[in-house]
Amino acid sequence: MYKVLITDPLSDHGIEKLLQAEDVEVVRKVGLTGDDLLLEIESADALLVRSQTKVTEEVINKGRRLKVIARAGVGVDNIDVPAATKKGVIVVNAPDGNTISTAEHTFAMLISLARNIPQAHRTVVQGEWNRKAFVGVELNQKTLSIIGFGRIGSELAKRAKAFRMNVVAFDPYLTEERAEKFGIKKASFDEAISVGDFITVHTPLTKETRHLINHNVFAKMKDGVRILNCARGGIIEESALYDAIVSGKVAGAALDVFEVEPPGNHPLFSLPQVIATPHLGASTIEAQENVAVDVSEEVLHILRGEPFKNAVNLPSIPAELQQKLAPYQELVEKLGHFVGQMTTEAIKEITITYAGELADREVAPLTRMMLKSALSHHLAEINYVNAPHVAKQRGIHVLEQKSGHSHGFTQWLNIEVKTAQSQHSVSGTLLNGFGPRITKIDQFPVDVTPKGHLLFIQHLDQPGAIGRVGTLLGSQGINIATMQVGRKMAGGQAIMILRVDKPLPNDVMETLKQVDEIQSVMEIDL
Numbered sequence: 001m002y003k004v005l006i007t008d009p010l011s012d013h014g015i016e017k018l019l020q021a022e023d024v025e026v027v028r029k030v031g032l033t034g035d036d037l038l039l040e041i042e043s044a045d046a047l048l049v050r051s052q053t054k055v056t057e058e059v060i061n062k063g064r065r066l067k068v069i070a071r072a073g074v075g076v077d078n079i080d081v082p083a084a085t086k087k088g089v090i091v092v093n094a095p096d097g098n099t100i101s102t103a104e105h106t107f108a109m110l111i112s113l114a115r116n117i118p119q120a121h122r123t124v125v126q127g128e129w130n131r132k133a134f135v136g137v138e139l140n141q142k143t144l145s146i147i148g149f150g151r152i153g154s155e156l157a158k159r160a161k162a163f164r165m166n167v168v169a170f171d172p173y174l175t176e177e178r179a180e181k182f183g184i185k186k187a188s189f190d191e192a193i194s195v196g197d198f199i200t201v202h203t204p205l206t207k208e209t210r211h212l213i214n215h216n217v218f219a220k221m222k223d224g225v226r227i228l229n230c231a232r233g234g235i236i237e238e239s240a241l242y243d244a245i246v247s248g249k250v251a252g253a254a255l256d257v258f259e260v261e262p263p264g265n266h267p268l269f270s271l272p273q274v275i276a277t278p279h280l281g282a283s284t285i286e287a288q289e290n291v292a293v294d295v296s297e298e299v300l301h302i303l304r305g306e307p308f309k310n311a312v313n314l315p316s317i318p319a320e321l322q323q324k325l326a327p328y329q330e331l332v333e334k335l336g337h338f339v340g341q342m343t344t345e346a347i348k349e350i351t352i353t354y355a356g357e358l359a360d361r362e363v364a365p366l367t368r369m370m371l372k373s374a375l376s377h378h379l380a381e382i383n384y385v386n387a388p389h390v391a392k393q394r395g396i397h398v399l400e401q402k403s404g405h406s407h408g409f410t411q412w413l414n415i416e417v418k419t420a421q422s423q424h425s426v427s428g429t430l431l432n433g434f435g436p437r438i439t440k441i442d443q444f445p446v447d448v449t450p451k452g453h454l455l456f457i458q459h460l461d462q463p464g465a466i467g468r469v470g471t472l473l474g475s476q477g478i479n480i481a482t483m484q485v486g487r488k489m490a491g492g493q494a495i496m497i498l499r500v501d502k503p504l505p506n507d508v509m510e511t512l513k514q515v516d517e518i519q520s521v522m523e524i525d526l
């Protein structure tokens with residue numbers, strides 16, 4: 001039974017799949033913090049949050065069984081993602097579910113800002129009738145500068161165009177084609193800043209975007225510009241915004257998000273030009289249902305070991321690529337496990353070579369899988385999420401390479417592991433209709449189905465060696481299911497791979513090692 005802990009308000013309807021899952025126990029404790037959170041997370045397999053719960057390194061490390069942290073929304077700035085990656089905990093978000101609601105909210109703020117609606121409302125309900133104080137401006141033919149043209153920025157552009165605004169956008173990843181498709185102008189940052197009658201930010205909050213809009217940037221804006229932030233507090237430097245409003249440079253600002261939330265009695269609220277909402281961008285019935293459905297499904301997939309989509313701390317794999325790589329998953333994992341068990345000293349370098357059909361594919365996810373399997377025999381707590389991170393931390397050099405030489409197979413791959421004292425390699429392929437095969441071990445050609453309990457024996461190629469092994473195992477009641485031998489030249493070094501029906505007792509292992517021709521015996525579980 002998986003325990004799913006929910007600590008922020010999530011739509012009941014949205015989490016129905018979790019509530020109905022027979023293998024899941026949902027524990028809802030909204031507003032859980034401090035020691036209570038630390039206590040509850042200890043036995044949780046998944047944590048579901050919005051933006052309120054602070055998922056710190058301490059919280060993550062306390063989660064002994066924690067496999068996934070799911071953010072029902074976009075921004076993951078309340079989650080220590082590097083700490084989750086280090087611990088091998090997957091972080092997923094729901095990037096699409098609240099896009100429309102947030103774009104609509106930004107548009108509502110845009111119109112409110114242009115027409116002073118909140119300020120006018122306040123006076124009317126207080127019994128005043130002051131029509132002169134609230135003369136606004138039209139949106140028609142005004143320029144809207146969008147900084148950050150992602151999901152929300154681009155949805156906002158569609159709505160602004162419908163109101164006949166001129167839209168310009170700055171986004172380092174915006175192409176001319178995409179700008180053209182949306183009927184907007186792609187601009188440099190300085191151009192977008194200097195031409196906008198309204199400037200709105202829709203970037204994530206990162207090192208680069210913190211205080212992106214600061215004193216110097218305000219100085220470059222049009223006089224009377226209006227500013228919006230429905231993305232993240234901190235993208236606009238609040239003290240600089242305050243000064244720009246007081247100086248008359250900025251005619252008004254609409255803010256849904258703040259550097260510190262809740263912002264309390266913020267100096268900006270003393271200025272009548274400022275309108276504000278309490279981080280309401282995603283607060284609609286529809287958005288909350290969408291994001292809750294999305295993360296519930298993701299959590300179920302992850303807990304059940306099924307494919308999932310929106311990991312924040314894993315490179316995203318397009319569905320089409322996922323499908324193409326799926327048949328190789330078992331092969332790479334088996335090769336990784338094999339070479340990982342063959343290697344008994346500290347690993348210094350791992351080289352993975354892909355050839356044949358695989359040479360034309362994006363193989364990074366396979367490399368990650370292979371790394372995870374190979375290292376799992378040496379390092380505790382390693383998984384698909386943290387494998388590259390842990391390898392780097394341990395100073396293990398990982399090389400991924402493509403080769404034109406596929407050794408006669410349609411697809412071929414090889415994993416080579418170097419330690420200070422030794423070097424091992426295992427090659428394999430996928431045989432149509434038969435599945436994974438190991439084709440070479442340490443330069444010895446073989447044809448081994450990588451499954452079950454294997455005995456890997458290095459020996460001298462001499463008459464009687466194979467018979468002695470068979471007789472010894474038989475006399476101890478160990479049944480040999482399959483056997484493969486490989487040698488480079490007659491009478492030289494050779495290997496035997498035996499699949500046996502049960503693990504060997506220690507004394508049998510020791511007796512086997514005493515056989516004259518045998519140099520080493522190793523058990524390998526696949």
Ligand SMILES: NC(=O)c1ccc[n+]([C@@H]2O[C@H](COP(=O)([O-])OP(=O)(O)OC[C@H]3O[C@@H](n4cnc5c(N)ncnc54)[C@H](O)[C@@H]3O)[C@@H](O)[C@H]2O)c1
Nearest residue numbers: 074075102148149150151152171202203204230231281282
């Ligand atoms: N107010 C709310 O309730 C609410 C709701 C949803 C999302 N958000 C926030 O809105 C923001 C945008 O969300 P989204 O779903 O559109 O994200 P997105 O990832 O689709 O878009 C962000 C865009 O910002 C661009 N970008 C990154 N750095 C940039 C920079 N230095 N200058 C210009 N552009 C840059 C990226 O290229 C990307 O296109 C996020 O911060 C998110 O957390 C707020």
Ligand SMILES: O=C(O)[C@H](O)COP(=O)(O)O
Nearest residue numbers: 050051072073074075282
């Ligand atoms: O990043 C987001 O998705 C928004 O900021 C929404 O945050 P919320 O889920 O706390 O409303």
